Amino acid sequence: AAGVIQSPRHLIKEKRETATLKCYPIPRHDTVYWYQQGPGQDPQFLISFYEKMQSDKGSIPDRFSAQQFSDYHSELNMSSLELGDSALYFCASSPQRRSTNRNEQFFGPGTRLTVL
């Protein structure tokens, strides 16, 4: 079965640089979530999109922005990177609202971002 695809899988950046993380949800999934997991931490919700509109916002810094496109893929844009942004960034998707497993989130493999 198709899974959530994230690219790149690994990314190394210098401080103050920018980074773009991409997420391709499972086909027919219309909701995308972004989570940040720091070293030894639990995942923290950043932002979510439903039908290409932002649906909820968590602890996402102002330096970060995200959007969902017409094909439902999503991009997380990170600017002025700081050392503390080094983390594993997960994207998750969930099925359309009429689906029986609507409230399950399927996680991608994550993008490991290292800021030097």
Next chain:
Amino acid sequence: AQTVTQSQPEMSVQEAETVTLSCTYDTSENNYYLFWYKQPPSRQMILVIRQEAYKQQNATENRFSVNFQKAAKSFSLKISDSQLGDTAMYFCAFMNPTGANSKLTFGKGITLSVRP
């Protein structure tokens, strides 16, 4: 706001034995979902089991079962016949599915080691 507490940072169990991982949560909502996610060394987030709060029957998935005590706001995971592949970090998570607030709130996680 919802909170999820996993008070045990680490546990160890002998292969083939049974282990129970604890989780408590706090919410004023009546309708919600609870999940256990497994994160092996690969860092992939894998859904183990989910429980809908309005269902009194405890969820089971093969060797995994939960003890859901709604009044006590407790949601423990029992792993029977532990296998070496069960070694991982386990996160308890809460979701309020109403409206836009369907993000996952995670506990701090517990590291489970299965000894051969």
